[in-house]
Amino acid sequence: MHLSLSQLVATDRGHSHTISLKLRDTNQLFNSxxxxxxxxxxxxxxxxxxILSWAQEFPRNAPIKLRIHLDQWPADDPKxxxxxxxxxxxxxxxxxxxxxxNRLLKxxxxxxxxxxxxxxxxxxxxxxxxxKEAGAWAAIARESLTIGGWVAMWRPMQIYxxxxxxxxxxxxTFTKLSHMPVELVQKGKS
Numbered sequence: 001m002h003l004s005l006s007q008l009v010a011t012d013r014g015h016s017h018t019i020s021l022k023l024r025d026t027n028q029l030f031n032s033x034x035x036x037x038x039x040x041x042x043x044x045x046x047x048x049x050x051i052l053s054w055a056q057e058f059p060r061n062a063p064i065k066l067r068i069h070l071d072q073w074p075a076d077d078p079k080x081x082x083x084x085x086x087x088x089x090x091x092x093x094x095x096x097x098x099x100x101x102n103r104l105l106k107x108x109x110x111x112x113x114x115x116x117x118x119x120x121x122x123x124x125x126x127x128x129x130x131x132k133e134a135g136a137w138a139a140i141a142r143e144s145l146t147i148g149g150w151v152a153m154w155r156p157m158q159i160y161x162x163x164x165x166x167x168x169x170x171x172x173t174f175t176k177l178s179h180m181p182v183e184l185v186q187k188g189k190s
Contacts (some may be wrong), residue, residue, distance in 0.1 A: 083182040094174035108159035122149030
């Protein structure tokens, strides 16, 4: 299903950044394979990616508004239901991202304990078993154990230095999107 998507910067007071979607009907906004009730439906992957990518382009603290232009207006006024559905979707995505963040930190703690134990074992072996040994092979073994021990610390260092902050930023973006105003505009009316 192809979406006609565009981004416009609006002049609304307090919402200097408006993401505009141009859709044929409300069905284009949602994942057609999702059997959930309407307000709990997942957004279409293309629509979610479009909204998320524009939200990440705007300054982090800038207010965002979603404006959906519909060519075919449903019989029942969809404004409240679509707003709730969009908010529920992004709130759910924020929860999922929070779970991933917590899993990553737990993996970091486990990796850190394993890495520290392995590093300590390597350094102890190097110091006590090979300390009195002379020769090239002993020097290579000592250096290899030291390097191997520090390599074991690579994963926890990667998690705690680099891997956590993109998830935190994504969770903040999803949370922001779960509270953004959602406006529906009928074709021909602005």
